[in-house]
Amino acid sequence: MDSQVIGILGGGQLGRMIVEAASRLNIKTVILDDGFSPAKHINAAQDHIDGSFKDEEAIAKLAAKCDVLTVEIEHVNTDALKRVQDRTGIKIYPLPETIELIKDKYLQKEHLIKHNISVTKSQGIESNEKALLLFGEENGFPYLLKSRTMAYDGRGNFVVESKEDISKALEFLKDRPLYAEKFAPFVKELAVMVVRSLEGEVFSYPTVETVHKDNICHIVYAPARVNDTIQKKAQILAENTVKTFPGAGIFGVEMFLLSDGELLVNEIAPRPHNSGHYTIDACVTSQFEAHVRAITGLPMPLDFTKLSTSNTNAIMLNVLGAEKSHGELEFCRRALETPGASVYLYGKTTRLARKMGHINIIGSSMLEAEQKLEYILEESTHLPSSTVSADTKPLVGVIMGSDSDLPVISKGCDILKQFGVPFEVTIVSAHRTPQRMTRYAFEAASRGIKAIIAGAGGAAHLPGMVAAMTPLPVIGVPVKGSTLDGVDSLHSIVQMPRGVPVATVAINNATNAALLAIRILGTIDHKWQKEMSKYMNAMETEVLGKASNLESEGYESYLKNRL
């Protein structure tokens, strides 16, 4: 796409995924790292540089082969980067100044405070018991003692629960520059990937929710399971944060959500980030491609960081090296057994708790994605819905807008049962679960359903909306509510526009709905037609019997004796 060559400091999984994105655009990449690191595995088109990304000479060698340098890790030698830049004029994104600011977490905090970005209260602290005790007394226990540098995945952090922990904390973090951070009583951790163009425009990916386990990112939910307002607020906070850093490239902004809805920036990564791996499957443009576009000046249109479609929901699960040799591959195998899940392994040799890969799970709803996650994590033994075996496959779907409709709708189920028709019955609310309804309607036909019975009361949109999204015949049952005698439901269901019919039965008459469904099945399979004829004969016999009795007894006696 572009004749620029990108040099990458660091050849781990982030570098590897940058290489993959660049290759798809015919953009050449050269890796600087020790040995045959993961990023080098998938790039044979260039000679890479073996060496440390902290070594100035190696960086200079890399610069000589490239048009732009970038990093997959912030713990680089920024002084060396600056000198190479001065000497050669090579472009470096993120800027060495930005990396320098971010890799010292306390400088990072000061920078954010200076730019009016909300953060947890922090202060630089001397490495002695007195200073630690004072901070705790002033800001309360527990608080966090953190190393200013080389801190990631929980390394370099210590939770000071009480003053008894102080000596342990000092021992754990000895000989490191420290700062103390007031504990933020967060209800969720959120994160937003933001990409910044050379012109300074910023584009945010959706707000995600991150769940950590033993201080390492474990699961990411995209979008975050919070309301739209908080999602939007988090995106704006992340965009404002990234606007404070000149240069270009992608940034991960981690935040705390407090119980009152307040958001505090926790920390920033000036590179692709674990919380953005979901973008590979959930967005058309991944965080890696966004980074490549940003640092080479390729187009970044409005909305290019959006989820692929309006009902894309994603979950990312990290695959960490397991205790048992290759134990982590069990999750991967279960992921491969799960429709909508995909596995990314990084070509690393296994070590306990090492990031070996990740799994992305996509669903049309978060519920669907969560059910798949449960299967992969062995918390459930079965996959969601659509994988029902053929012999138990329901032919009729019975749905209702609310459980309050069940007393009425169950009469139809009784009929289906009586005829031996395989059917399913569940609650699908047009107004309270519109995504579930959409999925139900779209998938019904492919799951083998032949007719849908939908009952609803009041504004009663369920039958009509389902009919609008499936080619199956939909039978609507107006359910009588506490007002208007069910005329409202009847009107809502029967008065459909030209083109989208709903087979409407009488108010509360689920029995007829079921009989109609069986008549429809009869057109496909003669056995149902035969059953229906039998049923009709029985009805006829019953009425003829009554007529005969009425005629022979006379109407007055009949009225007295039988009704």
Added chain:
Amino acid sequence: MDSQVIGILGGGQLGRMIVEAASRLNIKTVILDDGFSPAKHINAAQDHIDGSFKDEEAIAKLAAKCDVLTVEIEHVNTDALKRVQDRTGIKIYPLPETIELIKDKYLQKEHLIKHNISVTKSQGIESNEKALLLFGEENGFPYLLKSRTMAYDGRGNFVVESKEDISKALEFLKDRPLYAEKFAPFVKELAVMVVRSLEGEVFSYPTVETVHKDNICHIVYAPARVNDTIQKKAQILAENTVKTFPGAGIFGVEMFLLSDGELLVNEIAPRPHNSGHYTIDACVTSQFEAHVRAITGLPMPLDFTKLSTSNTNAIMLNVLGAEKSHGELEFCRRALETPGASVYLYGKTTRLARKMGHINIIGSSMLEAEQKLEYILEESTHLPSSTVSADTKPLVGVIMGSDSDLPVISKGCDILKQFGVPFEVTIVSAHRTPQRMTRYAFEAASRGIKAIIAGAGGAAHLPGMVAAMTPLPVIGVPVKGSTLDGVDSLHSIVQMPRGVPVATVAINNATNAALLAIRILGTIDHKWQKEMSKYMNAMETEVLGKASNLESEGYESYLKNRL
């Protein structure tokens, strides 16, 4: 994921994309092809084999390094493959027997006919004028004269328009084994990718529509723009076709759709296929990963070949080498400017009409994807909808289920205009365009809309359904239809369940809906509140004037003079 090593005969773009999919699963691949072919660029973890994939010795060398062999092209030396398999016992998928059958297009046809798969009438034909004339007289002109072997992308095909073409046809295809094919008057060309497991299960991807230009695949629409029944029929035909071939792997099945809905299989590719490139973005598991899973025995669950979400729509555009040097990159650049589009380049040197790459476009609806395609193809100069500049951004969205509602709804637009409120007005039908409605509802808030006015008649589901899918206030206008005096619409709109309110105004009263919308805007921006107060004052003044006149004139005179 798996310790098996895959050897690939052929290192073009298909091989390259197989390598990419395998790498993500930590599955090793070794390429056999001449020179530094595209697939080798992205695989530095193995020593590849330079040589021809038709050379038996080279194939044997490849087999020695691998556990399973596969092909990215059917024009291989199947005799050599069989001999290597006999000698070494290596697994080869697709089976050499299958490749042999498919690479001779006439044997392929005979095989399909034998298995009751519908195909266009074809017959082997001798390379002379008499035979060609006879076929034309018996089956009609135009018909197709085809080479049985080495035919792809239109090479090896000749359309015999009339008997005058016969000598040209013979000259074009001289010295090749031929067959003649009756012309199928198709209305569309469809294709389905089908993957077959080692156990013989088959899984079909969605039915797509292919559009060819100069005999080369140009555009693919996924899913095909045909009704669900035809889509399903095409999938079943493709599955039945692939069931006739033992072994494992992915197959592309190309079909003709005739005007009466009949489907005929045109031809089969025993490998990943151009018509399946859309799966990289539109499906969680791409055709390349499906192939890797199939030939290594990894899990292939039900539904793993589905589109990512229920409203994923995709278009694939091939990027062919342009006449002007690097002219094809202009389309790529425009694709990068398009949200939801992504570019795949194969690392090849440009040649006229060579397949250099492809572009995938994703949309929540096919219409959205088509609009993006128009932009990329320079048939339109602007990108679809959501990229409206901030100053013209509408604050109120006015939607109606049908243009027949416009005479009523326009009264509300008049009010918005009178107040100077930026608004948009369009048709969104809950029943006829449910996907468009879903997108409208989901995107309205993020586009800056503050209130939605929705008018509908009859069953009138639009306001309630939109309210169910947006956190914005929705104002419902019941439109009076030709029956029931609008009571049906009123009930449908106002009788919403607990939890999802629609602000319902009187039947046909779009004026009040607009005024309500402006009151809502007033809570955000005081200027609208001031305008509303002015409007209310004017109303008051008007009524007070009337009251004063009525009082001074007396009611009888007022009635006579003014009403």
